[in-house]
Structure formats: C-alpha cells, structure tokens
Amino acid sequence: MNPFYYARPGLTEALVRDLTGGNLFSDAANGLFLAAPRRTGKSTFLRNELEPALAHTGRVVVYVDLWSDRNRDPGALIAEAIGKELGKHLGIVAKTAKAAGVEHVGLGTWLKVDPAKIGKTDGLTLAEAVRALRETSGKAVALIIDEAQHALTSSQGESAMTALKSARDQLNTPDVANLLLIMSGSDRDKLLRLLNTNAAPFFGSAISMMPPLGEDFIHHIAEMISRTYPQLAPVDVAQLWEAFQRFAHRPQPFVRALGQILNPIHPPERGFERHVLDMADLQRADEERAMESAYLALRPIEQAVIWRMLEQGDRFRPYDADALTFYREKTGEKISAQKAQNAIEALRMQTPSLIWKSAKGEYALDDAGMKKWFKNRSDEGIWPPQSPESGAA
Ligand SMILES: Nc1ncnc2c1ncn2[C@@H]1O[C@H](COP(=O)(O)OP(=O)(O)OP(=O)(O)O)[C@@H](O)[C@H]1O
Ligand SMILES: [Mg+2]
Structure with a gap:
C-alpha cells in the first residue's frame, strides 16, 4: 500500500x-x-x-x-x-x-x-x-x-x-x-x-x-513531513502545492521528488520546498525535451502530419485539399494522399505509437499531452522545434 x-x-x-x-x-x-x-x-x-x-x-x-x-x-x-x-x-x-x-x-x-x-x-x-x-x-x-x-x-x-x-x-x-x-x-x-x-x-x-488531487492532499503530505521531520515544521504548503501543480497533479513524480530530498542519510534542511519546485521544473523540461527529440527524429512529412493534427485537433482531415497543401508548404515537396497515408501508418505503427486510429478510421494524437506542449511553444513563438544542426536561423 x-x-x-x-x-x-x-x-x-x-x-x-x-x-x-x-x-x-x-x-x-x-x-x-x-x-x-x-x-x-x-x-x-x-x-x-x-x-x-x-x-x-x-x-x-x-x-x-x-x-x-x-x-x-x-x-x-x-x-x-x-x-x-x-x-x-x-x-x-x-x-x-x-x-x-x-x-x-x-x-x-x-x-x-x-x-x-x-x-x-x-x-x-x-x-x-x-x-x-x-x-x-x-x-x-x-x-x-x-x-x-x-x-x-x-x-x-x-x-x-x-x-x-x-x-x-x-x-x-x-x-x-x-x-x-x-x-x-x-x-x-x-x-x-x-x-x-x-x-x-x-x-x-x-x-x-474527474477532479485531480487538490490542496488537501498537499496538507496531508505536509503533515506527514512535519511528523517525520519536526525540524522542518512549519512546512510551506503553498510552495509544495505550486510544485504539485507543476508536476501536473501527478502524485508519483511528486512523491518521488520528496523522497529524494527528504532523505534520512543527508538530513533535510528548512527551505527544502524550493528544491521540490526545482525538481518539478527539471522534470517538465525533461519531458518537453523528450517530446522535442521524438518530433525532430521524424521525417519531414511525418512532422508535417503531426503539426497539422496539433493545429486542427478534432477538425483534422488527413487527406483533404487543405491538408495536402499544408504538407507541401511544410515539406517543400508535393505530397500525394498516398504518401500522407503511408506517413500516418508509419506514425501509428511506431512504438510508442504517435497516432491513434479508431475502427471508423478517425485519427487523433495518441498522447494528449502533446497539445499542451504545442500550445505553450506556439504561445512563446518557438514552434516548430528546430534541430540543433539546422542552426539558430
Ligand atoms: N489518492 C492518491 N494518493 C496518493 N497517491 C496516489 C493516489 N492516487 C493515485 N496515486 C498514485 O499515482 C500514480 C498513478 O495512479 P493511477 O495509475 O491510478 O493513475 P491513472 O490516472 O490511472 O494513470 P494512467 O493514465 O497511467 O492510467 C500511482 O503511482 C498511484 O500510486
Ligand atoms: Mg489508469
């Protein structure tokens, strides 16, 4: 348990x-x-x-x-x-x-x-x-x-x-x-x-x-910390709550970070909450880097398909004229419906799969987390990701 x-x-x-x-x-x-x-x-x-x-x-x-x-x-x-x-x-x-x-x-x-x-x-x-x-x-x-x-x-x-x-x-x-x-x-x-x-x-x-675990969960954790390490009380609940949100409300990495910091071998010190926040930021950066390198490892047509899906959401139609024009613009090549279909199949078959397909033949991104990544990057004006060798043009 x-x-x-x-x-x-x-x-x-x-x-x-x-x-x-x-x-x-x-x-x-x-x-x-x-x-x-x-x-x-x-x-x-x-x-x-x-x-x-x-x-x-x-x-x-x-x-x-x-x-x-x-x-x-x-x-x-x-x-x-x-x-x-x-x-x-x-x-x-x-x-x-x-x-x-x-x-x-x-x-x-x-x-x-x-x-x-x-x-x-x-x-x-x-x-x-x-x-x-x-x-x-x-x-x-x-x-x-x-x-x-x-x-x-x-x-x-x-x-x-x-x-x-x-x-x-x-x-x-x-x-x-x-x-x-x-x-x-x-x-x-x-x-x-x-x-x-x-x-x-x-x-x-x-x-x-379904509501995620909330601030009451953090109070519960803070109490456990104060009980185990009385020298750390009072725990800064606001900072831990902020960290938990940065961990996207996922208990597992949050608890793991606490476990690494509140380590009986190196007695934890006051102000440890700041380290939990840092670890949340590090983890987020790692996850974003992983998405970025997965994206950059794709062939240009595959990148264009993913980009189109990210942009269109549930309006995505893989082979309509607008989609084909989009693929051409992004790859600089004429892309036939067949070629686009091959790319989609390749994305669906790779492990982990990047594309989800329903029995009816509708497509969606397998990882809903990519949408947030795309939105954040677009808002910051750093979409699409550039491969390091393409230079900072
Ligand atoms: N109420 C809770 N209190 C503390 N930890 C929890 C709680 N609920 C879940 N966890 C921990 O969070 C992790 C994820 O839980 P779980 O597998 O139930 O999530 P999920 O949303 O079903 O994940 P997935 O999307 O992978 O199916 C597990 O390590 C679990 O122990
Ligand atoms: Mg589950």
Missing part, C-alpha cells in the same frame, strides 16, 4: 449520489463519463474507492481496464470481465439448485450458459450476459470501464459499447437502474467520441472532468 495514499471520500460520495439518483439534476444514471489526464490517479480511485462504495450500495461491480493488455481486443476484455463475474454467480446458483434437488426456479436456464463464450457467436450476447448477471446475483450491476476510449480502436470494442448501451436501455426503468455504466478515459477528446455524434453509442451523454 502506498503510504502517501490519500482517500477522497467526498468525491466518492458525490459520484455515488449522482449515479444512484440522489441528485435530481444528474444524468449519471444514464452513464457517467469521467476524464482526467494521465497518471493523475484515475484507476486507483476507481478501484480503491468507487468500486467498494458501489458494492456497498448492494450492487455487483465489474471493473475492467481496457489498457490492462494492449494486445487483447477491448471487446474481448469487456466480455471476459463480465463472464468472470457471471461465472461466480452461476457457481452459487448451481450449488443452490443441487442442494434443493431441483433446478432453482427461474434461474435454471442460466445454468447452461458458458461464461467463456460471451460475445461469441455460440454464446450469450453482452446484453444477455449483463441480464444473466443481474438475475443470478439478484443485484443491480455496475460496470466500470477504465480507458473506455480504447474500445473505439476495434470494431469488436465498438460493438461492445453499443451492446452495453442497449443493455442499459433494456434493463433500466425510470425507477430502477439495473445497469450503471461508469467510463473513464485519460483523453477527454477521445472519450468524447463515444458520445458526440449521432452515431456514437452514448450520444447525448456528457463528460465530467
């Missing part, structure tokens, strides 16, 4: 209230979509706090992280997670039926189900599986899908989302939400693709930003 772990019961309570109808003006019972940037604690929160809290309301909770295995189809991961939970309940039903000597009234038909075949041609559909889980457990179901935008990268994943939407519509009545859907994502723009067009599975729902 992480000794710096900071629980957020207030957030948990508010979300559970929204999900279970305690908030008249919340639409969460129709699906809760939460976005937060990378490494800010989404999965930890969903698993350690939201999942047990929902279980506490008498629901059976299924959690699946679509990034848990990038080599597996996201649709299969969803089916497997539901199947695993269903398997447990079928086991209980089977035992009860056996003890009673007859097939358990009403539930007996589910006993023939093979939970490993969910979503396959000879198995239950996803919607049927959710119904089976509802009936065999005797409880309403809550399904938490972490990194849900990843479902859109395969057609099986996309159909799983549509199936879940239809399961929700079939199972829920205005009075009872038998299926709660909670989806999180580390890229708001990609998550938005699940709900922003007429054809999107959850058209009409809205995304909420």
Whole structure:
C-alpha cells in the first residue's frame, strides 16, 4: 500500500449520489463519463474507492481496464470481465439448485450458459450476459470501464459499447437502474467520441472532468513531513502545492521528488520546498525535451502530419485539399494522399505509437499531452522545434 495514499471520500460520495439518483439534476444514471489526464490517479480511485462504495450500495461491480493488455481486443476484455463475474454467480446458483434437488426456479436456464463464450457467436450476447448477471446475483450491476476510449480502436470494442448501451436501455426503468455504466478515459477528446455524434453509442451523454488531487492532499503530505521531520515544521504548503501543480497533479513524480530530498542519510534542511519546485521544473523540461527529440527524429512529412493534427485537433482531415497543401508548404515537396497515408501508418505503427486510429478510421494524437506542449511553444513563438544542426536561423 502506498503510504502517501490519500482517500477522497467526498468525491466518492458525490459520484455515488449522482449515479444512484440522489441528485435530481444528474444524468449519471444514464452513464457517467469521467476524464482526467494521465497518471493523475484515475484507476486507483476507481478501484480503491468507487468500486467498494458501489458494492456497498448492494450492487455487483465489474471493473475492467481496457489498457490492462494492449494486445487483447477491448471487446474481448469487456466480455471476459463480465463472464468472470457471471461465472461466480452461476457457481452459487448451481450449488443452490443441487442442494434443493431441483433446478432453482427461474434461474435454471442460466445454468447452461458458458461464461467463456460471451460475445461469441455460440454464446450469450453482452446484453444477455449483463441480464444473466443481474438475475443470478439478484443485484443491480455496475460496470466500470477504465480507458473506455480504447474500445473505439476495434470494431469488436465498438460493438461492445453499443451492446452495453442497449443493455442499459433494456434493463433500466425510470425507477430502477439495473445497469450503471461508469467510463473513464485519460483523453477527454477521445472519450468524447463515444458520445458526440449521432452515431456514437452514448450520444447525448456528457463528460465530467474527474477532479485531480487538490490542496488537501498537499496538507496531508505536509503533515506527514512535519511528523517525520519536526525540524522542518512549519512546512510551506503553498510552495509544495505550486510544485504539485507543476508536476501536473501527478502524485508519483511528486512523491518521488520528496523522497529524494527528504532523505534520512543527508538530513533535510528548512527551505527544502524550493528544491521540490526545482525538481518539478527539471522534470517538465525533461519531458518537453523528450517530446522535442521524438518530433525532430521524424521525417519531414511525418512532422508535417503531426503539426497539422496539433493545429486542427478534432477538425483534422488527413487527406483533404487543405491538408495536402499544408504538407507541401511544410515539406517543400508535393505530397500525394498516398504518401500522407503511408506517413500516418508509419506514425501509428511506431512504438510508442504517435497516432491513434479508431475502427471508423478517425485519427487523433495518441498522447494528449502533446497539445499542451504545442500550445505553450506556439504561445512563446518557438514552434516548430528546430534541430540543433539546422542552426539558430
Ligand atoms: N489518492 C492518491 N494518493 C496518493 N497517491 C496516489 C493516489 N492516487 C493515485 N496515486 C498514485 O499515482 C500514480 C498513478 O495512479 P493511477 O495509475 O491510478 O493513475 P491513472 O490516472 O490511472 O494513470 P494512467 O493514465 O497511467 O492510467 C500511482 O503511482 C498511484 O500510486
Ligand atoms: Mg489508469
């Protein structure tokens, strides 16, 4: 367990209230979509706090992280997670039926189900599986899908989302939400693709930003520091809070920096907060340098494609006339649609992948953090990055 772990019961309570109808003006019972940037604690929160809290309301909770295995189809991961939970309940039903000597009234038909075949041609559909889980457990179901935008990268994943939407519509009545859907994502723009067009599975729902850890987390850390190193009290919370923000609200590098500075071998001194700030700046500079060298390592056409995507955001169309003109301007060469397509494929196939592609053929930057980098550089008038050998012209 992480000794710096900071629980957020207030957030948990508010979300559970929204999900279970305690908030008249919340639409969460129709699906809760939460976005937060990378490494800010989404999965930890969903698993350690939201999942047990929902279980506490008498629901059976299924959690699946679509990034848990990038080599597996996201649709299969969803089916497997539901199947695993269903398997447990079928086991209980089977035992009860056996003890009673007859097939358990009403539930007996589910006993023939093979939970490993969910979503396959000879198995239950996803919607049927959710119904089976509802009936065999005797409880309403809550399904938490972490990194849900990843479902859109395969057609099986996309159909799983549509199936879940239809399961929700079939199972829920205005009075009872038998299926709660909670989806999180580390890229708001990609998550938005699940709900922003007429054809999107959850058209009409809205995304909420999941709040990052706040100043109260820093107070908690400051207290721990004062307790361990009384000579450092009072800790300058304002400076630590500033540092945490510069670490983009990511607990891991922040705590790591503290660990390096508050080191029992070299007794820490007053004013250590300043060093934490410096380390945040160093880390940011390192990350920017890494993005810069990744960008500079690309071929000119690949750079032009990334530039176009950064500039256009969700308006990006890879091969329209304006895009082709843009590529020509930036590379000084005539670029055909075929050539642009080859560049996009190369960017998508490289590891780590720079481009994300949905099953429908829409493209986005894989790393949402690049947008901020682009914006900062553009605002400072230092875009595009120049390779050192090209000189400071
Ligand atoms: N409430 C918390 N208090 C302290 N540390 C935390 C808290 N939540 C998360 N962390 C730490 O932050 C790091 C990132 O957490 P987590 O993996 O949950 O984030 P994430 O947003 O799901 O990341 P990713 O974008 O990689 O999926 C982990 O090292 C975790 O231990
Ligand atoms: Mg995560």
